Amino acid sequence: MHIAEGVLSPPVLIGGAVITLAGLAYGLRSINADNVPRVGVMSAALFVASLIHVPVGVSSIHLLLNGLAGLLLGWAVFPAVFVALLLQTILFQFGGLTTLGVNTATMALPALLCYLLFGRLLRRQGALGVVASFLGGALAVALAGVLTAAALLLSNAEAFTTAAAALLVAHIPVMLVEGVICAFCIAFLRTVKPRMMPKPRNTRERVDVG
């Protein structure tokens, strides 16, 4: 999501920054020698995904790919999204530096939630795995839309009511598209590189320290 400078109120900006800092701190700890290339590749994918845009009515909507990133990265989705958005802000002037916290949070929080909800199901063969990855991709976009709308409404409820509603409606097609993309990518990776699938919850990933 690319909320520009000067749109949101200070409390919302600070709230977003705090969430993002916490997510970054935890996310960076989860990066180890095994998943560092994966985080880099997904960050690059997030960075370019926003450039693929889907015209919807008067507005234009772009791919987010946050669901896919969340499912593959878990907590490390925070640094991946943060780096992608930071570079988009600097190179393309999308969004803004002050809104970086809010924008990261609106994309990474739903991604993380999808990982926690559907991550374990991705290893399953057959319909269950496909449905889980579709839902993961779609729900992450839907929730990103909801969080962005919430950020706008919390800043100025009167001015942004119609904008927030329009934002949610505009994300319905993106939701479906991303769900399909996510289902395909996960199915492909499950076949080609099963190691990339999230590990079952009880055997947590080893964190290499010292």
Add this chain to the structure above:
Amino acid sequence: MWANPGFRCLPPMTAILVALTAAERVMAHRLDAWVHVIDNEIVVEAYFNDGEAAQNADVTVSDSDGKLLAKGKTDTAGKFTFTPARLPDRIEIVVNTGQGHRCTKTMTRKDLVALNNHPQMSKNEEPRASARLAFRHPTTTTSDAPATPGDDELTEIKQSLTSIQASLRNIRHELAKLNKPRTGVSFDSILAGVGFIFGLTGVAAYCLARRQRPN
């Protein structure tokens, strides 16, 4: 064939290549506005960086003290036209499409000099370009007292002004075209961004490798 390790890096690479080729064609959106003066009206044209007009966007115009001068919405071509009741030294134009897209343009009186027929301008300011044109007319030469040109001359002057304005309009369109690549997303910056990310990944991998090195 998928058992071959060489193919393992295929999916991420393909994803990036597909994304890159698509990115060259289409742009994500950033709102921009172009403010200019045509026929004594201030025209605000709001557009996304892919060139699409920003329709039905809220436009508010205020002076430096924040007092509202004009307010409205852009039409289907992304245009909003207004004539301010008064002309302060500095006006601020804010375009907001909602959905988090907003842009601000600040115009000084100098920028809006083409608004020469505005009552406030002619009262307070030196004679503007059009006025000077009239003074230089052969029939109204050396005399210090401002002479009134005849009706024929007036229509002539008006005609030449209209043609000048028309050609100016063309020049402005050319300028807008020239400015577009700068506001948009260039392929170079996409590559730069991807390069940055891979660089960061390398640094992270290096740090992790150092940490893991057995003593």
